[in-house]
Amino acid sequence: MWEKKQESDDIKAILGKGAEFTGKLIFNGSVRIDGDFQGEINGQGSLVVGEGALVKATISVKSIYISGEVQGNMNVKDKVHIHSTGKFLGDVNTPVFIMEEGAFFDGKSQMSSSGQKKTAE
DSSP: OOOOOOSSSSEEEEEOTTOEEEEEEEESSEEEEOSEEEEEEEESSEEEEOTTOEEEEEEEEEEEEESSEEESOEEEEEEEEEOTTOEEESOEEESOEEEOTTOEEESOEEEOOTTOOOOOO
């Protein structure tokens, strides 16, 4: 049986295409944004920014998957993944930064070793 692993296993909320929201988003689990969001995002799970979405925010999440456009600074605990259609303008601090061919990034990145312990040899 063929099974495709989803980037965002259990989506708790969706901001659909054509919807606009300004404010503060706090969540556990996964959230998908396909519309326009402006403000602040704090989450203990994954944030998925769909193709065509525009997010202008300060972001602090466990992981983020960008297929649309994100503007603002991010602190990401596990992983940033910018897909080929994704754009990110801002500074980021994360231990894992993945950019597919065709993705756009303009800013500064800092690779933290959060969650990883250094061992002496």
